[in-house]
Amino acid sequence: MKQASSFEIVAARCWNLLNEGKPFTPIFAVSVFLLYRSNQWLDSSFWTSAGLSLLLLLPLFALCYCFDFPLFLRNYLWFPVIAALLIWEPHNLSLYAAAIGLYFFFTVFFWGTFYYRMRIGTSWWNFKRFWKLVLKNSDSTSGNAQEQLPKLLLLLFLWNHSYRLLASSGEGEWFTAFTEKDVLAMGIFTLSFGLYSWILHANLFDWKPKETAPLTNTPDRTGKPMNEKVIVIVIDGMRKERFEEADAPFLKKLRQEGTEYTQMETVYPARTVVCFSSMFTGAYPRDHGIRSNMVWKLGIRVESIFDSLRKVGKKGRLLGIAHLIDSMGDDVESVTAVMHNDKADRNIIDRAKKIMAEQNPDLFVVQMIAVDQTGHSMGVLYDEYLEKIAEADRLVEEFVGWLDDQGMMNNTTLIICADHGQADGIGGHGHLDEGERFVPFFLHGKTIRQGIRIDERHSLISMAPTLAYLLGAPYPSASRGQVLTDAFKEEGPHET
Structure with a gap:
């Protein structure tokens, strides 16, 4: 399998x-406005x-950029649009029709059909389903129609109003075009x-997880590893209740x-690069x-588990997509x-087998x-x-079997988890809709207790200190996670 170029x-x-x-809103609004008036580009x-x-x-653009309106908050965006229509007379209705049409062309055809066809081989007929996913999606991406459309219409309406006043004034009279x-x-x-x-955000944006954990205070085991290796397999975007419904006997x-x-609770916002950085x-x-x-x-601006391992002469590798290089840098083995x-x-x-055979890292994240x-x-x-969860199950079984055949599972802990779930619609994730917040998370190995369910709430930030504890490395300097000592056969020291 080739690396990401x-x-x-x-x-x-x-x-x-x-x-x-956030960036889509201003980029798309400016693009639509300029395209609509492309016949005037030669006029200075x-x-x-x-x-x-x-x-x-610009102040209104900045507000639309700064404030997300995910989940049910998006319903409140139509009130400012209605207020603007009551205050100012609408003109150039074709501009707003063009904005709506271009938005659905971009999301449903360019993104949901052409882009996914070129990138991952999705059917050319994917638009037949994708338009419904865009209307249903509730996360603050460009694919959230019920957030993006009122924002776009509001910005274009007020921009067009201001533009018409200035354009109708004479040259050199722009600053007198507006009345008091x-x-x-x-x-x-x-x-x-x-x-x-x-x-709205102060009173209704109340689903964000609290970030109150102190620095990790469990006495570490530097130089006293419990395991020779730890293998972490992150099945990106595996929604918890859908995993329960899937045919995944090995997992x-x-x-x-x-x-x-x-x-096990993910972090906020539950974007892949954010989640991996926190984990x-x-x-x-x-x-x-x-x-x-x-x-x-x-x-990242803090130490990672890979930095911690280097302090004790150990090696960790992360096999992941190009996005992860942006945060984890050279510790990532990129895949296209x-x-x-x-x-x-499959690839x-x-x-992963090749990396284990050639590099044999102490910590390997896939x-x-x-x-x-x-x-x-x-x-x-x-x-x-x-079906994709079932496919992942078979591949994990194959990989673990291969590791066992190579003698790499003798004193190894295996951790299986997701970085985040996925919401309805286009599988959005970030703002913790139903299906995003809690993720599958379990440990398996000779030093791990068997048949145990722990129902106490934990955070994915526990991953790094737990890995450090298992491998006998110091905790990353900014680690705030709780070491998952309840999972160990050997009783871990009580937290101070």
């Missing part, structure tokens, strides 16, 4: 500008009027929208013979600095995500991606999603 790494970063909801006065009117609207009433109305509306958004056998954490630093996003898949400043989804996990497991990609392209409530 430099072009793919850059392309993945560029794609996140259109995938993440157009660019002056468009630029000045956009400058006036216009300026006052626009200012009051923008301030009101900001206050409205803040009140469920491992869970039954090991220790399961039934209330392998033991830190919250506010500490490690990765807050979305769109990483503006490359690299541009392949047919039926071959993705990843083959590459990211399996086909389940997540199926959820995003075809939805999580369909049979295809269950």
Whole structure:
């Protein structure tokens, strides 16, 4: 299996500008406005009027960028749109019709059909299902129609209003185009929208997990490892209750013979790069600095488990997609995500065997991606999603059997988990809708207690300190997770 190319790494970063909801809103609004008036591009006065009117609207653009409206909050976005229509007379209705049409063309055809066809081999007929997923999706990505459409319409409506006033004024009279009433109305509306958004988030945005854990305070076992190796298999985007419904006998056998954490909670926002960064630093996003898949400043700003292992002369590797390089850097063995989804996990497991045979790391993390990609392209409530979980089960069984044959499972702990679940619609994840928050998580091995279910709530930030504890390494410096000592046969020291 080939590595992700430099072009793919850059392309993945560029794609996140259109995938993440925050940058998508201003990018798409500006693109629609300019495309609609493309016949005026050769007129220099157009660019002056468009630029000045956009400058006036920058505070509103900034508010739409800063405030997400996921889940039921998106329903409240239509009230500002209605208020704007009552205050100002609508013009150029074809502009707003074009915005709606281009939005659905981008999400349903370009993204949901063409993009997924080119990247993972989805059917050319995928649009027949994808339009329903876009309407149902509740996470703050570009694919959340019920959030993006009111934001787009509001921005375009007020921008077009300001532009028409400036364009109708004479050259050199732009600064007198607005009456005091216009300026006052626009200012009051923008301030009101900001206050409205803040009140909604302060009073209704109450599902974010509390980030209150102190630094990891379990006495560490530096130099006294419990295991020779730890293998972590992350089945990206595996929704907990769908895993229960799937035909996955091997994974469920491992869970039954090991220790399961039934209330393992992901971090917020539950984006893949954010979750992996938290899992392998033991830190919250506010500490490690990765807050979305769109990483503006490359690299985590705290120690990772891989840094901890180096301190004791041990080696860890992470086999994952190009996105993870943005946060974990050279500790990632990248895999290309541009392949047919039926071959993705097969190729990843083959590459995993090669890495173990050639490098033999003490800690090896494998990211399996086909389940997540199926959820995003075809939805999580369909049979295809269950089939991908079943496929992952067979491949994990094969990989563990191969490790056993190579003598690599003699004193090894195996950890199976997901980084996040997936919501209805296009398998969105980030803002913790139903199906995202709690993930499958269980441990198996000779040092792990058998047949144990732990129902106490834990966080995925426990991964890094638990790995350090098992491998006899110091905790990463910013680790706040609780070591999962309840899973160990050997009684771990009580926390101070």
